[in-house]
Amino acid sequence: MSRSLAALSFSLLVFVASWPFAAQAQRTLSFDAHAVPEAGTLAIAVAEGLPADGAFAAIDARTSGALRRAAESEGFKGKADSTLDLRGFGGYERLLVLGTGKEALAPRKLEDIGGRVAQAAARSHASRFELVWDGDEVDAASHLAFGAALGQYRFDKYRSRKSDDDEGAQAGKGELVIRTRAGAGAGEAYAAQWKPVADAVAFARDLSTEPANALWPEEFVARVRKAAAGLPLKIEVLDVPAMDRLGMGGILAVGQGSARPPRLLLLRYDGGRAGDAPLAFVGKGITFDSGGISIKPNSNMWQMKGDMTGAATVVSTVLGLAGRKAPVNAVAVAALAENMPSGSAARPGDVIRTASGKTFEIMSTDAEGRMVLTDALWYVQRQDKPRLVVDVATLTGSIVAALGGDYAGLFSRDDALAGQLLAAGEASGEELWRMPLREEYGKRLKSPIADLRNGGGSPGAGMGAYFIGEWVERELPWAHLDIAGSDWNDSGKPTAPEGATAFGVRLLDRLVRDHYE
Template structure:
């Protein structure tokens, strides 16, 4: 099959310039504690202090120990309390942060949550985060810094009232192992934090700013200067030449044409087939002719979260120079009910040659992925193909905001992804995929249909996507509809909106199972 793609050269940058990315928080490590102002101090259970805390306690004639005891602060993990600084300490106020029992086995994820929680509580108490003092190991310090950077992100760029701004220009981590912690952080963790920052930023932007063409422009800018990166873009004309009727059909109703963005990162052995990560990129979803309920339509800007996380994962791997080959694919379209929009009952032909009857134009994510994953599967012959998509309300209703639904033909992959999810906090839950789900999408007009009254939602959506993946390919489908975004804060996500779900999961999975092999 002929494969025609164009190299990206000189895309107009108007969207990028008109809505620049939110400046990232810089994280600095030092072994010198400040001498005045407000500070944050880590405290173990029972009020036990580390080296820096003990020094402050000595200067204040045990005043810090007394303040901790008098306040009733117990030092349990994730607890915080603001106390007045004791006389002689030289500070104004101190935010106490619980570290749990000294010597306890604390996971990297827990240290990240401690860091993110500390920043958020500091910003609430002091309007900005002062120096944070933690007498912990270099690994723990690096993970605290990682969580702190994620926890400091706040999408406040459109506020005109300065008092509402919560973004932090920089954070300072004080630790006795500052040099070692900084090296670990910059090599392994900051690239992932940067990628998650960009992913959140792009996902949180309104759809008048991020649409297929500007999505490509913004990510192209973020990848600029990175080693081993090659970017290709397929436009609407090339889609038709390649037979991508499913992706093109979704974008037909919009004045903003569809795009497919392909980012190749070849940091591994020459000749090794790359892992492929494909993402659903519906930059706004009205439902098309099958119109959505208007009161809930405003947050459909997040329907491109899968594509953003696919790009973010590649950015994270490239940022830390991972010894692996990976390709990210963003299948991008705006689903609008224009005069040229496809209709329920229409039949389109996918790149694979399989025909699809459109039962609902609001089941559009699986359509763009049909061409995206087929392109990735047949072009790169990957050892692993993963897709991420805000695909079905049924996955969200089944699992809420705690898990992404994971589907695969391969049980061993499910087990490995479940383990990686628990390690990183991007958790998954296995939902069924069997022959009945593939039968449920069979159609009496075309080969398959994209929706139907008897097709069980999440599993049928997975079966539809799986129809366009070869049986021999190791494939994992992540339905992230319930977990891609949330208005509720968490320790490492203060801002309402995108979670950048999937980047930590895939970064960890690829690091363990593919890097250097």
């Protein structure tokens, strides 16, 4: 950036065409030249050992050494994830000092710092909250802003008023200014490459958080149409008659017990070369899962409003790719149904014929995710001839028992694709753990009257993955991500506040960035 531009010391607000995401008030992100303001509400980051230069040293000098003395008295040394929070200090309304530790900071660590600052800003009544970053990492401003956008997410649309012990209606409103050596121009890079992904994550979180009386298959489709408006996307929707003509017995069986009919939604983005095979992302979209006839216990059944997170993840990924004009072809498939018990519901013991001609015997109507995915996977392979397929599903409780919420389970027959996904998970902060996918699982799924059973035996997560894989051509690179557990945070993280995480959007975006652009 030229000296004359830096001398202007102005902020470039990020105004880009935005999708109709949640109406929750959040701070506007803006960018400015590196400088250390002498007043206001300020956040700075310091490495372990407390630096002798940069923002920390500048403020310490202004306060005649009071900042270092305050740090020493509080035992603050700049260790990773540590915080020194000073109110009414040295002319500042608030000075927030964040420790970053000793190690060099990868982009995901920068995002965590941005998220930590944004969450502090979300609880603050200050109209302007500033973050000064001394480092010279490439694209530091974009990653700090990306983390801030993710970290400040909130979903308040159904609250009619703030409670007496809440932070208040004005908390979290105003501006969050990111000051780096890239200056105001950093806003352009953020707007082009990272804001679309942050918006996509927010959209997926919104969908996953909505109650089932506000979001069902047809409403899911309507919201995706609204979000896709103005973007270079094509939408295809199969209704019940269309699915019936194609013989999609899997998705129809799951949806037949509900008064709200199922849908198959395809969202296509052609940003690559004409004729190149697309990347296919297929998501389980059960807008509410009662378990059907194999009904779940009441305890925590409310969380089954989020059983459509896989579908939310894949459509949001493609929305993000289109928003940032990624040079790839991609298609998202959302297999949408509501799994309810009724006189018309499918039963354990029923035999279902899928669109591929393959049949399965229902052992449990609560193993519905794999049922809807059979037809979705067949259809995208027939229509789009993809170069690879990744399916995403909140599939099994057994993966939660195995991995908790720290990792999602990765199952794949393709070592190269598995390696790419593992690397993308580490880079994005949405980490995967590869699980076994043994051929002998198929023996445990044999049915005496159909091609397969839809469940039975253990390991449950592996059996579910194997079943799904039977509807994917063997030569096609395929991976199954079981995101049950990682789709929801009971306690917040810097870039994923408590609640729906939209796990997989950042992961799949990173997969595309690093390996297919």
